[in-house]
Amino acid sequence: MTINCNGILIDLTSPKIMGILNITPDSFYDGGKYIKDREILLQVEEMLREGATFIDIGAYSSRPGAEHVCEEEEINRILPAVTSVLERFPEALLSIDTFRSKVAKECIEAGAAIVNDISAGNMDTDMFQTVADLKAPYVMMHMKGTPQTMQKDPTYDDISKEMMHYFSKKINEAKSLGIKDIIIDPGFGFGKTIEHNYEVLSKLALFKNLEMPILVGVSRKSMIYKILNSSPSEALNGTTVVNTIALTKGANILRVHDVKEAMECIKLAEMLNP
Structure with a gap:
C-alpha cells in the first residue's frame, strides 16, 4: 500500500505520522503559536526529527464555529510558509490542509506533495479535477455540513453505513477523474457527536x-478531553490511548500535534504484528 509523493513512494503498510502545523490565529489547540517564520521552521524541524513522515500545513481553522477566512487570506498565510519550509527542508513531504482548489494548486506547484481536503470536494467543485491534474495524493475526509455548521445537532440513522456509502461514492468519482492515490479520513469531530x-x-x-x-x-x-473533564492542553495521554486503539483497528496515518508520543504508539503497536 503505497502513495507517490513528488516521485517518492511511501509505503503505508507500516503506519506513518503526519505532524500538524496550524499557521492560524484561532485553531483550537495551537492557534497563534506558529505565525512567524522562525517559529514555523523550529516546529517543522522538531517534528521531522521526532519521526514525522508528513507535515500538514493549514491556514484555515476548521474547529467548530471557526470564522470564515477568504481565499486570498488563506493563500497569503500558507504559501510563504510552504516556500520557507521547503527552502529549509527540501526533502520534507508537505500536506496542504485546504478545501480550496486554488490554494491546493498553488501550494503543490510550489513543491508540496499532498492535498488534505476536509470536505472531500463538497466545498469546491473544482477540487477533484485539480488534484487529478496535479497528480497529487488526496486525503478525503467525511464531514457533515461546514466548519461553521457541522456541530449543530448532527444526526445519522446508521453512521457507519452512511459513511461507507459516502466514501464509496467519493472514491469512484475521484478515480473516474484520474486521482490515483486516495486516503480516507473518517473525520473525527466533524459533524459528529x-x-x-x-x-x-x-x-x-x-x-x-x-x-x-x-x-x-x-x-x-x-471527543477525548470532554470525556476526561479536562482540556486540549491536558489531552495528550488520552490522545495516545485513542491513537493506539486506531492503530490496532488498521489506521495507516496518525495526524497529530505530538509526534514523539505518536511514534511511540506505532513502535509498540507494531510489536503485536512483528
Whole structure:
C-alpha cells in the first residue's frame, strides 16, 4: 500500500505520522503559536526529527464555529510558509490542509506533495479535477455540513453505513477523474457527536473494506478531553490511548500535534504484528 509523493513512494503498510502545523490565529489547540517564520521552521524541524513522515500545513481553522477566512487570506498565510519550509527542508513531504482548489494548486506547484481536503470536494467543485491534474495524493475526509455548521445537532440513522456509502461514492468519482492515490479520513469531530466518534472508532476496521489507506486525526480533540473533564492542553495521554486503539483497528496515518508520543504508539503497536 503505497502513495507517490513528488516521485517518492511511501509505503503505508507500516503506519506513518503526519505532524500538524496550524499557521492560524484561532485553531483550537495551537492557534497563534506558529505565525512567524522562525517559529514555523523550529516546529517543522522538531517534528521531522521526532519521526514525522508528513507535515500538514493549514491556514484555515476548521474547529467548530471557526470564522470564515477568504481565499486570498488563506493563500497569503500558507504559501510563504510552504516556500520557507521547503527552502529549509527540501526533502520534507508537505500536506496542504485546504478545501480550496486554488490554494491546493498553488501550494503543490510550489513543491508540496499532498492535498488534505476536509470536505472531500463538497466545498469546491473544482477540487477533484485539480488534484487529478496535479497528480497529487488526496486525503478525503467525511464531514457533515461546514466548519461553521457541522456541530449543530448532527444526526445519522446508521453512521457507519452512511459513511461507507459516502466514501464509496467519493472514491469512484475521484478515480473516474484520474486521482490515483486516495486516503480516507473518517473525520473525527466533524459533524459528529462524541458518541458518533466512538462508534466510528469502534468500527474503524470496517473502512478497510474500501481498500484505501486510513488517516486518523483525533489529536487533543473534544471527543477525548470532554470525556476526561479536562482540556486540549491536558489531552495528550488520552490522545495516545485513542491513537493506539486506531492503530490496532488498521489506521495507516496518525495526524497529530505530538509526534514523539505518536511514534511511540506505532513502535509498540507494531510489536503485536512483528
